Amino acid sequence: MKCAIIGSGLVGAATALALHQVGITCNLYDQIDLAQHSNADGAQVAVEFGETGGSVLLAANALRVIKAIGLLDELVANSSPSPFATWHNIDGSGPLKLNTIAINARMEKDPQLHAPLQILRCKLHSILMRACHQAGIRTYTSKKLVRVDDTPGSPVVAHFADGTTASADFIIGADGIHSSTRRAVFGSELKAQYTGVTGYIGVVDTAAHNIEVDGTCDFYLDRVKKQLVCTFKISEQISAIQVMTLGEPDEEETEGWRPLSDLPKHAARLADVLKGWGVPKSLEQMMRHAYRISPATIYDLPNLKTFHQGRVAIAGDAAHGMVPNAGLGLGTGLEDVGTILELFRHMPNLENLNTVLSLYSELRVPAATNNAQKSREMAQQSYSVSFFGPGLNNFLLKIAVFAFNRSWLPFYDIFDCPAEVAKKMESLKHK
Numbered sequence: 001m002k003c004a005i006i007g008s009g010l011v012g013a014a015t016a017l018a019l020h021q022v023g024i025t026c027n028l029y030d031q032i033d034l035a036q037h038s039n040a041d042g043a044q045v046a047v048e049f050g051e052t053g054g055s056v057l058l059a060a061n062a063l064r065v066i067k068a069i070g071l072l073d074e075l076v077a078n079s080s081p082s083p084f085a086t087w088h089n090i091d092g093s094g095p096l097k098l099n100t101i102a103i104n105a106r107m108e109k110d111p112q113l114h115a116p117l118q119i120l121r122c123k124l125h126s127i128l129m130r131a132c133h134q135a136g137i138r139t140y141t142s143k144k145l146v147r148v149d150d151t152p153g154s155p156v157v158a159h160f161a162d163g164t165t166a167s168a169d170f171i172i173g174a175d176g177i178h179s180s181t182r183r184a185v186f187g188s189e190l191k192a193q194y195t196g197v198t199g200y201i202g203v204v205d206t207a208a209h210n211i212e213v214d215g216t217c218d219f220y221l222d223r224v225k226k227q228l229v230c231t232f233k234i235s236e237q238i239s240a241i242q243v244m245t246l247g248e249p250d251e252e253e254t255e256g257w258r259p260l261s262d263l264p265k266h267a268a269r270l271a272d273v274l275k276g277w278g279v280p281k282s283l284e285q286m287m288r289h290a291y292r293i294s295p296a297t298i299y300d301l302p303n304l305k306t307f308h309q310g311r312v313a314i315a316g317d318a319a320h321g322m323v324p325n326a327g328l329g330l331g332t333g334l335e336d337v338g339t340i341l342e343l344f345r346h347m348p349n350l351e352n353l354n355t356v357l358s359l360y361s362e363l364r365v366p367a368a369t370n371n372a373q374k375s376r377e378m379a380q381q382s383y384s385v386s387f388f389g390p391g392l393n394n395f396l397l398k399i400a401v402f403a404f405n406r407s408w409l410p411f412y413d414i415f416d417c418p419a420e421v422a423k424k425m426e427s428l429k430h431k
Helices: 010-021 060-068 072-077 100-105 121-134 180-186 263-277 281-288 328-346 350-383 390-405 417-429
Strands: 002-006 025-029 055-058 084-089 096-099 117-120 138-140 145-149 156-160 165-168 170-173 193-205 217-222 227-233 238-246 292-300 312-314
Touching: 002 010, 002 156, 002 165, 010 025, 010 060, 010 121, 010 328, 025 165, 055 060, 055 121, 055 328, 060 072, 060 328, 060 417, 072 117, 072 121, 084 390, 096 100, 096 390, 100 390, 117 121, 121 138, 145 180, 156 170, 170 180, 180 312, 193 263, 193 281, 227 263, 227 281, 238 263, 238 281, 263 281, 263 292, 312 350, 328 350, 328 417, 350 417
Parallel strands: 002 025, 002 170, 025 138, 084 217, 170 312
Antiparallel strands: 055 117, 084 096, 145 156, 156 165, 193 238, 193 292, 217 227, 227 238
């Protein structure tokens, strides 16, 4: 079988590697303009997308899939464990610490997967893309999808804005929150909605500037003023800081989280904003000395009823773009990848393709919808202020963290891709 994957981001590249494991030939097609990195004939060139974005958190559900595609050891070597997540008041007072290792250990049997891992998004992407190159998976750039022809009895054909086409047995759209695949195949009205929040993600060499970062994953919050700052310790040398603001999207924001052009101006402006908010001095210095700042406008995608249409499926943010929280977005996307991998392991033949895509949608729509709703609720709770003032909200957060740490409440559910697919296969035998 042959698959055309639209989008070569984290989920697209992981999908290509998963399908490669089960003998499916894949090509990646991305609208990003990196012609200098790719030959016109699609020769096998290692494509690097450059320094973009900030940090990503990979919990046990995501790490399971990374392990399944054979990249866990390389990931561990290039990341740092994040054993705790800590919430603070905006000035750093009143810390509430969540034990993430203990939470994962209660759901995950593999000790190697207990600690969530922090890694630079661009580093993770580089690991995935190098693995694709080594596997012989070709990447074509400057390929913006404009339509898909899915005529029964013929290959499904992707048409690109430059006039070229790609034919395959099926297509997977992993082209992000503003997915061209979703709009072309599932309906042009299915557009992501701006949440009113814009993030600015800075990456800084804390060692070079003598900035101390104690926690590995920390949140600083003022509910009344709707101010939120997050810091992520990626290594002893590198950390990331994210500032969430309310207002219009940044004029330089792009789908690829490309860095802002005038770094000194934006670093000084955002550092001054943080100073005015009264954050700890170290946070202000992190932003002031950031060597890269990327805007990331926060969008949400309305819940979809299906993730496949004919011989086209969507995965990752293309299927369930959600407000970023606790690594739920990327984790959910990698669960999509793990599910696709397991389904094709059970049904590797072309005659089972429609069944595979249908089962993928049946399995993933409910789970992804649940995660998206959790993410929305977490975002709402971050800024919500009760009738009795923010003190009550902070008290409820304390109770929740206390309960999570003692396993009285589940923090999140791990979607066990092999087990869920096996159960679905077993249920088919009795139909």
